[in-house]
Amino acid sequence: MFLNETQEEVRNTTRNFVNAVIRPAAEALDREERFPSEIYEEMGKLGLFGIAVPEDLGGPGFDTLTYAVVMEELSRGYASIADQCGLVELISTLLVRHGTPEQQKMLPDVMSMKRKVAYCITEPEAGTDVSGIRTTAVKDGDGWVLNGGKIWIHNAPVADTGFVLARTDKEAGNRGMSIFIVDLHAKGVERGPKEHKMGQRASQVGALGFSEVRLGPNALLGEMNRGFHMMMSVLDKGRVGIAALAVGIGQAGLEAAVDYAGTRKQFGKQISEFQGVQWLLADMAKDIEAARLLVYSAAMKIDRGLDATRSCSMAKCFAGDMAVARTADAVQVFGGSGYIRGFEVERLYRDAKITQIYEGTNQIQRMIIARELLRKGATS
Amino acid sequence: MKILVPVKRVVDYNVRVRVRPDGSGVDLNHVKMSMNPFDEIALEEAVRLREKGIATEIVAVSIGVPQAKDTLRTALAMGADRAILVKSGDDVSQDLEPLSVARILAKVVATEKPELVIAGKQAIDNDMNATGQMLAALLGWGQGTFASAVRIDEGSALVTREIDGGLQTIRLKLPAVVTTDLRLNEPRYVALPAIMKAKKKPLEELALADLGVDTRPHLTVVSATEPRQRQAGVKIQSVDELLSKLKNEAGVI
Structure with missing residues (x-):
């Protein structure tokens, strides 16, 4: 509607x-x-x-x-x-x-995915707190020389091109980082092994090392030393995306649980006739719908050019928590089967967990919501 | 060559339909509607003929409620060049019978002058399987129904038909009407940019009243009932038991 x-x-x-x-x-x-x-x-x-x-x-x-x-x-x-x-x-x-x-x-x-990309921000000492990054790009002739390392980078094992956040001014904090477009097949780029994850296992995640990687004059994306702000400027959209992703996981779990409850029989009747199961299904449905509406609200605010930061964090945080809690309910509806590899809900439960972690942990999202509240007031 | 493709807005094939409590038909309130799958196949065939350089223009036409515009937008996104909606009323549960639809389509054919009409063999709501045949009769054109292959060859269409016991290939002089069976092709997925482009393609609206077509019904729905619930199967212990059941209970051997 x-x-x-x-x-x-x-x-x-x-x-x-x-x-x-x-x-x-x-x-x-x-x-x-x-x-x-x-x-x-x-x-x-x-x-x-x-x-x-x-x-x-x-x-x-x-x-x-x-x-x-x-x-x-x-x-x-x-x-x-x-x-x-x-x-x-x-x-x-x-x-x-x-x-x-x-x-x-x-x-x-x-x-077209002919060129596979990677967004390279996270480092061992810089996760949620990006200001700690140690990868550096130092001016050299008309280009730069890149040194450092990134971890947990989505697509790192397969990517052709990295968008790498690097420090370009040691003294300037958040105003001293820039984004560089890096050919990941170039000399000096090293790929670490693929990580074996709990969920979302088709996503290839790994480390990237850069030693004396030479970058040409066209490697810099946008303005020098504005990398942090450019990254932040797409963060709201990124959060809406992950929130929507979490809603999709919950929705798949609900569909699977409703189907299963309507076919599985115990004590001579379908388990969907037991109120205990009905309440699980009802709670799943209402939380998924609530999360979806938060996603729509945040997305519409972005589209209308309104201040969307609080909404995006609320959507991401609520949807991620919802996905974990409600896919756990889906497993519960399936009983023992839901704990077995090969059943969709078992995978969904594992796939859901990372939505509380990536694109800013849900703890950070709560900090943002509170900060916005205290700065701009409680009225929505 | 211009191709006309009629498309019908029907209950989505994934929907579990319910009969209205008074037995007058299927409940269409708050039900997801989509393009009739056989019409998607018809449209896909037309698009493939255009890609081969045989067709030059594809016109999609739908007859029905204003919401059928959504179905036409889908047709445009799938590749139709323009669309025509013949508005027949506002009541979603008011279905025009095949003869009326064929008469309306004959009027559209008279103005559009296509060389080929490709239609679904039937709509998945009423399963009448009659409109294409009636349209061919009204126009005095040849017809190739249940097509599983269509080839255009110097002023004629070679249509392979799925008939009892095998395949039959017939040659039709153009213009002609072809109706599509399931195995003619597999419709492509609509690409997202095509959805945006479809918004800019022309969609003309005609009022049924202006066409001067007699749409008085000749058919009456007496009653609609749900299919009988399927009974659970039984497990048998041996081949002998199976043979005995097939012989004595099912009476098939």
């Missing part, structure tokens, strides 16, 4: 593709921890990467609400695949906003 005709159409299209291609593949992708190139290639053709890239730069030019709708639907099929969509969305948003025309020429390849 909040979606217009076009957004509905986008949802239907994405859902058809997800039902036919993504959801049936999720179990094997999770088991094999495999990067699904063939699915990404098809998604690229369907325009499911770079959803907000404007039409004149080769994208569909959709708003944030449409992006959120796509993220929820993709995640309902498999969260790892939605997270790839989220990653490409952030990189392409940065390129659209801050890239030179020359740099923007890579957009079509980024959106």
